[in-house]
Amino acid sequence: MRQLAPFIAVVGLAASSALGGSDYKSKKGDWPMWGGSPDRNMVSGETGIASKWDIKTGKNIKWKAPLGSQSYGNPVIVRDKLFIGTNNNAHHRPNIKGDKGVILCFKKDTGKFLWQATHDKLPTGRVNDWPLQGICSSPWVDGDRMYYVSNRCELVCADTEGFLDGENDGPFKDEKYNEKQDGDIVWSLDMIDELGVFPHNLATSSPVGADGVIFLLTSNGVDEGHLDMPAPDAPAFIAVDQKSGEVLWMNSDPGKNTLHGQWSSPTYGVIAGKPQVIMAGGDGWCYSFEPKTGKIIWKFDLNPKGSTWTLGGRGTRNNIISTPVIWDNKVYLAVGQDPEHGEGPGHMFAIDATKTGDISDSGRVWHVGGNKFHRTMSTAAIADGLLYMSDLSGFLYCFDAKTGKQFWKYDTFAAVWGSPYAVDGKVFMGDEDGEIIVLKQGKTLQEIATHDMGNAIYSTPVASHGVLYIANRQTLFAIQEGK
Numbered sequence: 001m002r003q004l005a006p007f008i009a010v011v012g013l014a015a016s017s018a019l020g021g022s023d024y025k026s027k028k029g030d031w032p033m034w035g036g037s038p039d040r041n042m043v044s045g046e047t048g049i050a051s052k053w054d055i056k057t058g059k060n061i062k063w064k065a066p067l068g069s070q071s072y073g074n075p076v077i078v079r080d081k082l083f084i085g086t087n088n089n090a091h092h093r094p095n096i097k098g099d100k101g102v103i104l105c106f107k108k109d110t111g112k113f114l115w116q117a118t119h120d121k122l123p124t125g126r127v128n129d130w131p132l133q134g135i136c137s138s139p140w141v142d143g144d145r146m147y148y149v150s151n152r153c154e155l156v157c158a159d160t161e162g163f164l165d166g167e168n169d170g171p172f173k174d175e176k177y178n179e180k181q182d183g184d185i186v187w188s189l190d191m192i193d194e195l196g197v198f199p200h201n202l203a204t205s206s207p208v209g210a211d212g213v214i215f216l217l218t219s220n221g222v223d224e225g226h227l228d229m230p231a232p233d234a235p236a237f238i239a240v241d242q243k244s245g246e247v248l249w250m251n252s253d254p255g256k257n258t259l260h261g262q263w264s265s266p267t268y269g270v271i272a273g274k275p276q277v278i279m280a281g282g283d284g285w286c287y288s289f290e291p292k293t294g295k296i297i298w299k300f301d302l303n304p305k306g307s308t309w310t311l312g313g314r315g316t317r318n319n320i321i322s323t324p325v326i327w328d329n330k331v332y333l334a335v336g337q338d339p340e341h342g343e344g345p346g347h348m349f350a351i352d353a354t355k356t357g358d359i360s361d362s363g364r365v366w367h368v369g370g371n372k373f374h375r376t377m378s379t380a381a382i383a384d385g386l387l388y389m390s391d392l393s394g395f396l397y398c399f400d401a402k403t404g405k406q407f408w409k410y411d412t413f414a415a416v417w418g419s420p421y422a423v424d425g426k427v428f429m430g431d432e433d434g435e436i437i438v439l440k441q442g443k444t445l446q447e448i449a450t451h452d453m454g455n456a457i458y459s460t461p462v463a464s465h466g467v468l469y470i471a472n473r474q475t476l477f478a479i480q481e482g483k
Contacts, residue, residue, distance in 0.1 A: 024383055024422075031077045031464040034138035034206035035379065038268035039326040042381035042388075044423040046463040050481040051426055051438045051448050062467060062478040063111035066090040067104065070132050071473050072417075074206075077464040078141040081114065081160060082106045084476060085135030085148070092116050093181060101135040101151030103183065105162060108465075111478060115162030117183025119150040120176075127224040128153070128192075130201045138206040138265075140214070142242070145186065147214055153191045153203035155216060155240060159184040187245040191218050195250070196234040198223070200261035206323075208277075210268045210291060213248060214240045215277045220252075221261030226311055232256040237266070237279045237287070239294060249294030251287070258282035259309045259319045260338065269326035272354040278331055280320035286333055288353060300351050301360040302335050304369075313341020323379040327401060329354055330365055332382065336375040336392060339415065343393045346375040350404060366404030373397070379460075381422040383441060388420040388427050396420055396429055398443065408445035412437060418460040423468075430457030434472060453477070 025045035027036050035042055053060035073085025088100035092113045103117040122129035129151050137149040146158045159169045163184050168175070172185045191197040200221025207216045220234050235250035236258070254262065262282035268291065269276060277291045288297040307317035318335035325332045334348035347369035355363045374391040381388045387401040394412040399405060414433035421428045426448060427439045434453050440446040455472035462469045468479040 029465060030079065031075070031462050032142070033076060033140040033208060034074055034265055035267075035323065035325075036462075038208050038210060040208075040265070040267045040323045040379060041325050041327060042379055042419050042421050042460065043383045044421070044463045046466060047424050048466050048481055049424040049426065049463050049468050050479050053451060053479050055452075055454060055477065060479055060481060060483050062480040062483040064478070065106055065111040065113065065476045066092075067471060067474055067476055068102070068132075068134050069474060070134060071471055072133065072136045072458045073103075073471070074138040074459045075462045075469045075471060075476065076139050076141055077108055077462065077469070078160070080108050082108045082469070083139050083141065083146060084471060085137055085139075087132050087134030088118065089132070093118065093177070096177060099132055101133075103135055103139065103146075103148060103158075105160075106476070111476070113181075115164055115181045115183060117156070117158055117162070117185070118177045119152050119154070122152055126201065128199050128201070133202050136202060136204040140207045140209055142209060145242075147207045147209065147242075149203050149205050149207065149216060149219075151202060153197055153199045153219065155189040155191065155207065155214070155245070157186040157188070157242075157245060159186055189240060189245045189247070191238075195238070195247070196231050198230040198234065204263045206265040208266050208268050209242055210275070210277075212242045213291060214242050215266040215268065215279070215291070216240070217262045217264055217266065217279060219262050221258060221282060226260070229256050229258055232258070236262055236281060237289070239277075239291065251289065251294055251296075253287065253296075254281040254283040254285070259284060259317065261319070264320050265323045267324040267326055267331075271326065271329050276353065278324040278326065278353070280322065280324055280333060282319055284317060284319055284335060286320070286324060286331065286351065288331075298353070298356050298359045298363065300349070300358075300363055302333060302347055302349055304347070313337050313344060316345070318344075318346065318375060321377040325380045325382065326353070327382045332380045332387065332401070334373070334376045334378075334380075334389065334391075336377045339377070339392055339417065344375050345370055346373050346391060348373050348376070348389060350401070368399070368404055368406070372406070377417050378419040381420045381427070383422040386441065386443065388422055390416045390420050390429060392416060394431060396427070396437070396439070398445070407443040410437070410439060410445060410447075417458040421461045421463070423463045428461040428468070430459070430461065430470065430472075432456045432458070436461065436470060
């Protein structure tokens, strides 16, 4: 199983973004998590974002910085810093040798390397910690604290200053890597040792937080033979106290019905006045929980009745890698599989999140599937009532977010692992051939530009403070008009 892990991100954010995700134009300034806001909608209200650049001549390239040899993390930008997950092959810390998972911290305005949080590989090898995949989790930054999931299946709370401030924040004081340019861990929850989790290939969830609580998926999955579930009773979903790292509640409902692994990320919002945390399970169901208690509000099966899971992607049942998006009291989510399983029919749903119980039938607002949509790892972007979504087969679609009507379909002619990103009247998306496509937002398909970034792109573009950030496998680019 080749690179399974990569399926795997609020300052200046209006409250409405967490209350149903309607006012995306308020999403300006910092980009503190995967999706920029708790609703995970891949949109931004930034303006003046460059649509044309040239990495060879340097036109509109503000700066670039080396990443590892394989990078699947997404940039997070808060105040004067940028954080991104990758592996250790950029050698920013020359004395730290070998394959590691790392979070790199750069100065936002110049790309200067500041510090690196380093995590050794698990001794169990690729079944739990696939070689060279680094850290795929996109951090959530809140104040001077950063929360992410390491390649060792740990939920980590770290100081955003690292050891550059000359302090070792606690209660954790025993960092193996503790020099000036190393990461300062505040606390760490080892989900393998403390919760009995068995991460399949890699732990990847990008945390989200609300009211002092962090939510995440554990990546609990099957064994190397893909037939048995070593820890079916271990939690799939957990809520953790933001200050102490104490587990507040956990849920293992996917259990032995887990198809492969659990690599999605959680979403938070207030829907029809009710706070909900939405998590996509490894059994192909989407779950909604009461954030404070963990009580299930609703669940929805994203696979057709009678669908079956078959090893190697030959079946009709899919798991979920995409992150749920909240918009207009609905949840938008699609199914997918490990890209090594190949292409195949997929399903995308708009779900009425105001209902309760098993809403697999009653909660369906609209559905696109069969030969009209394929397996995906991507997350939706919804702007001005239009939903932009891509699939692994390389197609980018524009749908009416309320009805599911398709307006257009664009073929990149390459696999797409990342997600479309809507900003400044444009839609940006990268593909495995290393190209970024730029399309005009709207009901009519209009291509603005295509850019060769020199290497495969498995992440999603991000805009912050007028700058567009794009990471290919080995390099991070900061792009700004007039640079």
